[in-house]
Amino acid sequence: MATRTDAPTRREQILKEAARLFAERGFHGVGVDEIGAAVGISGPGLYRHFAGKDAMLAELLVGISEQLLRGGERRAAEAGGSPGAALDSLIEGHIDFALDDRPLITLHDRELDRLRDSDRKLVRSLQRRYVELWVTAVRGVYPTLPEMEARASVHAVFGLLNSTPHLGRPGTLPGREGMADLLRRLAHGALAAAGGGSSPSRGSLPAP
Amino acid sequence: MATRTDAPTRREQILKEAARLFAERGFHGVGVDEIGAAVGISGPGLYRHFAGKDAMLAELLVGISEQLLRGGERRAAEAGGSPGAALDSLIEGHIDFALDDRPLITLHDRELDRLRDSDRKLVRSLQRRYVELWVTAVRGVYPTLPEMEARASVHAVFGLLNSTPHLGRPGTLPGREGMADLLRRLAHGALAAAGGGSSPSRGSLPAP
DNA sequence: GACACACGTTAACGCTCACTAACAGTGGGA
């Protein structure tokens, strides 16, 4: 995928600021005037770009879910049949997402029920497919882990990785690289413990 | 502590239903009429029991934080200086809380910023003390783990344990006992991996 | 019986806020 170098369009600016504001104060806690002000126009001007406030939220949530799923599918495919490599890569990708797109993570599991039925179903379906991607990788590495437990473990690991939003004041926690490293260890450790601990299939753990 | 057998007071009914509704649809997503209806009275009738909608939320959040902290302090004290026993007990307590008081967990990290400044500061302070309780226990068991990493790991484990709210449809996940067991393994596994993995102090892991 | 008090009710007020109406500047293409 080519990295973008051109300037963001107004729509993109709006989405970005809206995501930040929604994450900070919740969907209902942010007014359209405020979103407009964040991109230098005034409230009603937004309606030249979006049908309404709901439409912004919908586009954000669908976009996140699609991005997560596409990224996951790509990583799983690139692992070329090695469950260990797939799981490593999924964890890596999710960590990047959690650390770099914190506001979106927050939105993702906080405002889902504000969506129209059809949009909510779409997001749920994308989420489910992403989870199943993980479940497949986890069960590839830990074949003795029952499917239900694997699914629950995956949810739990998402909670673990997504914990970055609830942080304390800066300075009391490691920087980005340190956090990425730590989260990686935590996630692998949790899954290994769930999977029986003693016998992961080859390829899952980095060489000592 | 004696278990209550007497009927819940109206205030308690209201708090319980409000917690459920707030967790389901968010603070702003629930009207006072709806809360009233949930306990069989009509909207404004609530004002005989609470100063306002905000007051309900404040009482809920402060109550949760206090309950968590008190429980944690009690467990840490009962461990009698053994960091391993303390950590085990803290994990156990938090799992019980996450499984039994799901709506409160959701509220706890979703609606904190809706509080008045003084209440928010109080809740934050209680939370911080609870975290530090954990950090102490974790560093007792894994003395080589730097404080910052221990704190981040604790936040992450909270995210892991609190993941029960984001579950799929029933039937796709283990029951209560299975979940408790799984969460226990996940949490211990994560912390062990963060703490260096190979050398926890004695008393932290159950005998094989 | 009368008074007080706890606990509800319905009606109405007032504020916030998403959204619409009406209007205006800017710039590229015929």
Add this chain to the structure above:
DNA sequence: TCCCACTGTTAGTGAGCGTTAACGTGTGTC
């Protein structure tokens, strides 16, 4: 030059909703 699509503005509207007012009713107490 004229036109028109695009993008923005300010003023206003209407709905939702938290809150208050005013009023009723049962229950225990002197």
